[in-house]
Amino acid sequence: MSAGEKAKAKAEQVVGKTVRKAAHAVHKETLEAKGTALEARGMMRGAKERTKDSFKK
Numbered sequence: 001m002s003a004g005e006k007a008k009a010k011a012e013q014v015v016g017k018t019v020r021k022a023a024h025a026v027h028k029e030t031l032e033a034k035g036t037a038l039e040a041r042g043m044m045r046g047a048k049e050r051t052k053d054s055f056k057k
Helices: 003-025 029-056
Strands: none
Touching: 003 029
């Protein structure tokens, strides 16, 4: 996995989790859902890169 893509994936996960938890604390369901989506997108980006790496070997 390239370092840049790995960093993007981890950053999306961290930002998404932070947004989700902050929104949950102030009872903002819409923003909480957006944070969850961002976190999931980061996880999928990481999975995609890991899959690409497995085919390179």
